[in-house]
Amino acid sequence: MLCRHYHLVGEGCDSAFTVDTSRITFGRGCLAEVGDRAKALGMKRVALFSDERMARLEHFQKVRQSLSAAGLDVAVYTDVHVEPTDQSFLEAARFASEARPDGYISLGGGSVIDTCKGANLYATYPADFLAYVNVPVGQGRAVPGPLKPHIACPTTSGTGSEVTGITIFDLLSLKAKTGIAALALRPTEALIDPDCTATLPSEVVAASGLDVLSHALESYTARPYVRRPAPARPSLRPMSQGANPWSDLGCREALRLMGLYLERGVADAQDHEAREQLMWAATLAGIAFGNAGVHAPHGMAYAVAGLVRDFHPSGYPQGEPLVPHGMSVIVNAPAVFRYTAEVSPERHLEAAEWLGADVRGAAPADAGEVLARKLIQIMRTVGMPNGLGGVGYTEADLIPLTEGAYPQQRLLQNAPREMSRPVLTELFRQALRYW
Structure with a gap:
């Protein structure tokens, strides 16, 4: 039964809601599943996004080993900017365009996952940077089609980026954050391993x-x-x-x-x-x-x-x-x-x-x-x-x-x-x- 908050529909307003989310795997140790999950999605060459700090931790090595065991070719990007900017998004997209992966893995906090989303978008459908950015800052153009599969592996208990179609960055010219919101940006799967938060x-x-x-x-x-x-x-x-x-x-x-x-x-x-x-x-x-x-x-x-x-x-x-x-x-x-x-x-x-x-x-x-x-x-x-x-x-x-x-x-x-x-x-x- 709908709660009292919803029983009257305003004139000209919506009368239905839609539920979307990524496929979710939650539990200690599930990070080791990433190779099998990627292979099941048809990935052969993956772009692994992380940051310099995470690349020195055992979680990163666990992901690399899982991808290797699944026989996947891996291109690594660890230059993610903490609190990403439009410039760091463009640099990540340039890497993705050159690497030409057929799938993406992100391992890190919201900055890493958001950067991976942005790279997937701009490498798949190149456009002027503001084309997809939310109005009134950008043009709010619709994403033309599906993106490459993306498995998000969060290492912080915070942003929720692994299950949303939103990516946030700092637009340097505006000196404020803004973002892109599109269903296509939502990661295909999320592997949520609480062991990642221990450090x-x-x-x-x-x-x-x-x-x-x-x-x-x-x-x-x-x-x-x-x-x-x-x-x-x-x-x-x-x-x-x-x-x-x-x-x-x-x-x-x-x-x-x-x-x-x-x-x-x-x-x-x-x-x-x-x-x-x-x-x-x-x-x-x-x-x-x-x-x-x-x-x-x-x-x-x-x-x-x-x-x-x-x-x-x-x-x-x-x-x-x-x-x-x-x-x-x-x-x-x-x-x-x-x-x-x-x-x-x-x-x-x-x-x-x-x-x-x-x-x-x-x-x-x-x-x-x-x-x-x-x-x-x-x-x-x-x-x-x-x-x-x-x-x-x-x-x-x-x-x-x-x-x-x-x-x-x-x-x-x-x-x-x-x-x-x-x-x-x-x-x-x-x-x-x-x-």
Whole structure:
């Protein structure tokens, strides 16, 4: 039975939703299956995408050995840029064009998986770079046809990129992140091996885990699919459909697991139960937001990451300034959910309770504050910066941040309340400091 959130279809709005996901294999040790899986998909020459750090770990050698045992020819690319850019996408696509693989394997976090998606797209259907990029930043051109098969092997419990048709990058000319969203980008298969998270620094587990948390929270509170304008043709129904009964299932369980295991997984790398459950939560939230879409915290995050000046987080490769994706999302979240709660206070309170908040006696008018307080408590416990100010932003940055976020209409239009420029500016102001 559909929940009360969906029983009335708005005039001119959609009355159905679609569920898509990659084929998923989940479990300890499943990384060793990659060779057999690739061969079963008809691959003979594969492009293996990873990064320099991962290439030194046993997980990379396990993948190489599995591919070799299956008799596959392998071309290796490990020059993936942490938080990829349009330039790094083009370099990866150039490699793929020269290697001419008939299939792709990605082993790494979201940066690796997204770079592999981009390389597969531009090597298969060459075009001006902005051709496929989301409007209004790019042209939003449809992908002409199917891509080469892609097996994604995530090594962080965060982005969910292994099950979505979305790839994100930093557009250097805009100084903000944007992306490409297309069903064709969704990996063919995902091999999700929790053993890969055992070596992750606690800072990476915290940031990637908070990305998972926000995926689930944003999808659960997104504009309902019955409030989204109906597409001109059913085949044009977007992936960011809005909250729906299918996405709700994954969001609820992902939030419950985050409430139980995030702090444990950050505190102790030897807590294998916690890290495995975080990996499963990431999978569930990835499937959910891949069919519902996220909204304002992610849209605002693209500006936060793109305009960074001199922030260098511990636990990540040192060098150029960087605000890790999950961190750039969560610093906006408390301010956003205080604002959106009035549209669906029951959903905001439910989410707060799943995360571990005591909601006894809370009235609908309290929902935004209850959820924001719980998010802030989690941020402090796992060592996140104190809002935007903690990653180097001040009042003087409010307008540039707004202008960087406003073009992210694919995300902002999925929010349950209007996200105009004045609203974004005020939300960024409220996000400057939380404690």
